[in-house]
Amino acid sequence: MADQLALDEVVTFTSDLIRIDTTNRGGGDCQERPAAEYAAARLAEAGLEPVMLERTLGRTNVVARLEGTDPSADALLLHGHLDVVPAEPADWSVHPFSGEVRDGVVWGRGAVDMKNMDAMILSVVRSWAREGVRPRRDIVIAFTADEEASAADGAGFLADRHPHLFEGCTEGVSESGAYTFHDGQGRQFYPIGAGERGTGWMRLTARGRAGHGSKVNRENAVTRLAAAVTRIGEHEWPLRLTPTVRAALTEIAAVYGIETDLSDVDALLDKLGGAAKLVEATVRNSSNPTMLDAGYKVNVIPGEAVAHVDGRFLPDTEDEFRATMDRLTGPDVDWEFAHREIALQAPVDSPTFAAMREAVQAFAPEAYTVPYCMSGGTDAKQFARLGITGYGFAPLKLPEGFDYQALFHGVDERVPVEALQFGVQVLDRFLRSA
Ligand SMILES: [Zn+2]
Numbered sequence: 001m002a003d004q005l006a007l008d009e010v011v012t013f014t015s016d017l018i019r020i021d022t023t024n025r026g027g028g029d030c031q032e033r034p035a036a037e038y039a040a041a042r043l044a045e046a047g048l049e050p051v052m053l054e055r056t057l058g059r060t061n062v063v064a065r066l067e068g069t070d071p072s073a074d075a076l077l078l079h080g081h082l083d084v085v086p087a088e089p090a091d092w093s094v095h096p097f098s099g100e101v102r103d104g105v106v107w108g109r110g111a112v113d114m115k116n117m118d119a120m121i122l123s124v125v126r127s128w129a130r131e132g133v134r135p136r137r138d139i140v141i142a143f144t145a146d147e148e149a150s151a152a153d154g155a156g157f158l159a160d161r162h163p164h165l166f167e168g169c170t171e172g173v174s175e176s177g178a179y180t181f182h183d184g185q186g187r188q189f190y191p192i193g194a195g196e197r198g199t200g201w202m203r204l205t206a207r208g209r210a211g212h213g214s215k216v217n218r219e220n221a222v223t224r225l226a227a228a229v230t231r232i233g234e235h236e237w238p239l240r241l242t243p244t245v246r247a248a249l250t251e252i253a254a255v256y257g258i259e260t261d262l263s264d265v266d267a268l269l270d271k272l273g274g275a276a277k278l279v280e281a282t283v284r285n286s287s288n289p290t291m292l293d294a295g296y297k298v299n300v301i302p303g304e305a306v307a308h309v310d311g312r313f314l315p316d317t318e319d320e321f322r323a324t325m326d327r328l329t330g331p332d333v334d335w336e337f338a339h340r341e342i343a344l345q346a347p348v349d350s351p352t353f354a355a356m357r358e359a360v361q362a363f364a365p366e367a368y369t370v371p372y373c374m375s376g377g378t379d380a381k382q383f384a385r386l387g388i389t390g391y392g393f394a395p396l397k398l399p400e401g402f403d404y405q406a407l408f409h410g411v412d413e414r415v416p417v418e419a420l421q422f423g424v425q426v427l428d429r430f431l432r433s434a
Pocket residue numbers: 081113114147175
């Protein structure tokens with residue numbers, strides 16, 4: 001068990017890290033360095049030797065290795081990003097960078113994504129230093145820059161340029177898993193991340209014949225683009241069950257005593273009620289048009305029109321995704337990935353997955369742990385290039401009515417103190433047994 005000081009420190013660290021504004025607008029102006037220095041100092045106080053690494057000035061990453069007792073064991077990567085998405089103070093009840101602790105809740109941008117987990121990692125490691133605990137496997141700790149944009153200054157840079165720091169790491173653990181999901185009927189789930197859909201952010205370009213808006217024009221770029229965008233937005237992607245999603249459906253159905261009929265997944269999802277949310281976004285690929293840009297005057301037909309589409313594809317479906325986009329865009333519209341990241345699939349029958357389940361179960365015996373696939377992506381995609389299998393495990397015990405998914409990048413992001421302390425206990429237990 002983590003000691004009382006660890007339970008206090010996790011609150012202080014979360015609050016302190018929130019107060020360090022590391023807003024990442026994607027334009028390169030984010031400065032993670034003060035947060036990196038803060039994290040590195042807390043690690044150094046625990047006897048670790050963190051190194052700070054930058055590709056771009058001020059975009060700082062921190063990496064440290066905690067030596068395990070079994071040098072023949074594979075190492076485990078524990079990572080958290082230091083940047084946060086923007087927050088508009090006028091929209092918030094509490095200033096988003098105040099880190100205020102009010103009525104047992106820590107408020108601010110990063111409270112759940114993911115300065116909470118950064119603080120939990122620091123607290124656990126420091127409590128181990130006090131108690132003289134050493135893990136079995138080496139644990140590599142990485143605090144990264146730039147996760148909320150391209151990761152080019154963060155995990156991508158570390159994986160490309162400093163792979164030696166991650167030598168021996170076979171598995172990684174980071175955000176977006178092991179939080180309490182209430183089904184609305186009194187049951188609690190802890191979904192543990194074992195896969196991510198791939199990212200396919202696309203740019204569509206329609207070309208046509210420019211001309212006067214009053215003339216006949218069968219090659220109107222705006223019309224062509226609009227037609228393609230409509231086809232893409234309305235496309236019904238076919239079901240594609242990956243091993244993780246299949247396991248999730250089966251386990252969730254079993255909780256309700258429902259027979260798992262995977263031949264009619266949509267009917268099965270209907271029967272699962274609120275818990276369907278855990279899987280519905282990951283039973284198929286998706287393509288959501290998000291940006292349109294064309295023309296400059298109402299009576300001028302432009303020669304080109306551009307749209308952006310947020311595409312996501314499941315593991316092993318990228319070829320199919322590309323072929324579908326070729327077909328949906330048609331001959332008059334070109335498309336390309338403006339940003340592409342791979343999909344991930346992690347085994348749910350591994351000893352590490354079992355250890356994560358056990359750690360949650362020990363502190364939440366009334367709840368059900370289930371695997372799930374993330375609909376979006378994390379830094380785990382970057383570390384996958386080093387052969388590291390990524391899991392989503394940043395434990396939080398959230399009360400009913402506390403919608404984790406809505407707080408992610410949302411207004412009034414906040415986290416209960418109790419949730420953080422539960423996280424420290426669970427993370428501590430998992431890392432001791434991993
Ligand atoms: Zn995050």
